[in-house]
Amino acid sequence: MNMRQTAEGTARPAGRPRSEKAEKAIVDATLDLLGEGIGVAELSIEAIAARAGVGKTTIYRRWSNKEDLVVDALATLKPPIPPLSGTSVRDDLVTYLRVLREESSHQRTRCIMNIAMSDSERHPRLAERFREIALEPRRTALRGVLRRGMETGELRADLDEEMAMAILSGAIMWYTKWHRSGVEPPEDVAERIVDEALTGFRASGW
Amino acid sequence: MNMRQTAEGTARPAGRPRSEKAEKAIVDATLDLLGEGIGVAELSIEAIAARAGVGKTTIYRRWSNKEDLVVDALATLKPPIPPLSGTSVRDDLVTYLRVLREESSHQRTRCIMNIAMSDSERHPRLAERFREIALEPRRTALRGVLRRGMETGELRADLDEEMAMAILSGAIMWYTKWHRSGVEPPEDVAERIVDEALTGFRASGW
DNA sequence: CAGTTGCGCTACGCTCCCGTTGCGAAACTC
DNA sequence: GAGTTTCGCAACGGGAGCGTAGCGCAACTG
Secondary structure: OOOEEOOOOOEEOOOOOOOHHHHHHHHHHHHHHHHOOOOOOOOOHHHHHHHHOOOHHHHHHHOOOHHHHHHHHHHOOOOOOOOOOOOOHHHHHHHHHHHHHHHOOOHHHHHHHHHHHHOOOOOHHHHHHHHHHHHHHHHHHHHHHHHHHHHHOOEOOOOOHHHHHHHHHHHHHHHHHHOOOOOOOOOOHHHHHHHHHHHOOEOOOO | OOOEEOOOOOEEOOOOOOOHHHHHHHHHHHHHHHHOOOOOOOOOHHHHHHHHOOOHHHHHHHOOOHHHHHHHHHHOOOOOOOOOOOOOHHHHHHHHHHHHHHHOOOHHHHHHHHHHHHOOOOOHHHHHHHHHHHHHHHHHHHHHHHHHHHHHOOEOOOOOHHHHHHHHHHHHHHHHHHOOOOOOOOOOHHHHHHHHHHHOOEOOOO
């Protein structure tokens, strides 16, 4: 037997083991560069290697192409989902949107979002991964709040879940993205969006 | 006098005049390439020249850098804004959102949008121009509908215009962008968004 | 110990694009 | 016709990044 058992019981081949430190450095460097606004297309292996303090070979040995590396890098990201207490639907929604607003004030988050949005056509696997990691958990959380509200009667029983989610997430996103470029949205966007959405635009008589 | 007066009365220098056809071909080629998903960063002058059937020199003679060219190219785009009859706020909003949905089904529109969104950090002039040309006219139209509704009493008088606009535009955008990648949103997204937004999420007793 | 594999590094040939130059023809003015 | 400018085209030297290979050392196995 020319193999050795590791702690997990998997076989380890002879020779120097791959450095986990290098691996982490590569992933970190990738996220760093993406977070600085470098798009996937311009992202070069050489730049990553330089940033990570690593030889190009070390990268090529682990990932056969750039997309794989980026996918793996994105996979290490975990978006913060706040605890949604359930005190009231309004409170939970405000809390939820506040986190989104806070997040969007970080350049790194914005850049990652940009990549997810614009490269979704050319790199479907990337978009898929992003949806899986960042989007779905949030959708689930948000959906939970809405369902709870519909059960307790705080929300209309015939509320269109999907539309409600699109309205809330879309509004905060639109606001942070388009409402005066570079200018942060007002402190109370979250509250205001939630209140308008809960109340509805229509006047009472109609 | 070694100049000749053109119809407009401006002086025309001696020599072969610049070809308007070439100019148009360059701009078209640029928009074509961007519309195929090529980002601004990867967009090469050589590719534009080849696509336009034009020498590189002809491009460099008119634009000193790529950003200028892209800005000018974007400036030729005019987004369709439907006539908003004013019959009812609901109808106008549905019409408005329907156009946005229809537009977002064209790859070209999606790519241009992507560029506007993701390159806003690195090319502020570009984002500025996009806002000016595509965004503001629509915001104005949408704002008009909302104001009219507030005057006629169809909408709440204390409606937060900005929030309402963010909710409507954001919702359709979110929906077309994120709700199942590649899958077109349902036929009646526009109606559903508008109705949920007008009615509000809250149950009547609350 | 010998054997194997990973490490960082340098260097290679290759491709793409840059921005510029020179060419002969075309399209103008005077 | 003489002069001027633009045209498309081909070519240039140069930089950046590709993916690969070879170096000598490091870190493992047996």
